[in-house]
Amino acid sequence: MAKRAAPEVNAGSMADIAFLLLIFFLVTTTIETDSGINRKLPPIEESEEDVIIKQKNIFTVLVNGKDQLLVEDELMELKNLRKAAVEFLDNGGDGTCDYCKGKKDPSSSDNPDKAIISLKNDRETTYKTYIAVQNELVAAYNQLRDSRAQSLYGKSFAEMEANYNDVNWPGNKTKLKEQIEQIKIEYPQKLSEVQ
């Protein structure tokens, strides 16, 4: 019997099938957003002792129901908030903070460790504004930490943290961790929210 060659399978419609699947996945895909601003809520138990904080060490930010900002009893635009917060945190009024580059104004905060930002919002404030304010305040801290890290170790704080989280980073991680902690101590994030 003569050997017959197997007939070739027609693959012309393969592209059609692939297209069909492709379109299905295109339509169902939602690129998930999995990043955001991390915060820690205060525990609910009230501490007994009242902590006395000097008025000059508190930077009050009030957001009202019309999304207007009242910063230290003055109306302020959102775009100026970051700068004002940086100035307040980096003031170093009592001279104990030798790395602060601020004006050393005695009527503003003593040092970054004592400086507290207090954020209060109305029930009618929109979430968008609230996030924008949070973002600006976090940005102020990040900016200070970045410039401190830059002057100490020659790279930004964000870069150091990225390196720390990078598995393939070749450097000494325990040392890097210490450096990160050091900067966090120098500029602690003290952001309190009033309920």
Place this chain on the structure above:
Amino acid sequence: MSKFKKKKGGEIPAVNTAALPDIVFMLLFFFMVATVMRQNTLMIENNLPFADQVEKLDKKDLVMYIYAGKPSANYKQYGTEAKIQLNDKFADVRDIAAFIAAERASKREELIPFLTTALKVDSDANMGLIGDIKQELRKVNALKINYTTKKGSVFGRN
């Protein structure tokens, strides 16, 4: 001069489309790998706000999602006020404690301290609702939260 005879039939040869399936498959694989199937069907508008000082949420399985926003067009009968959505249904502020407890029960015990609550809230929701959610979370001691945002400038696009 028959050497330079004009070729008969000046039609353009057909483009070879044999590589087309390969290209399509390549795209297909990309989307298949990048796709994350949605866990929850959203019944609310969820237009997240923009922020640029964001951190990544690393462990996906250690995140509890709380959604909030106006009921979307299909669920107009629930009103126009911003509502909370837990899993696949609308919920009340009181239900959050039970939701957190259920989520915690479904995780291994040693992982519970690492659980983060991601708040996916519509940018037009008001802070009263968020304040209530936060208060509930404090009551059940779920203190690590994350305001999920899109990456972008806070001033630009609204």
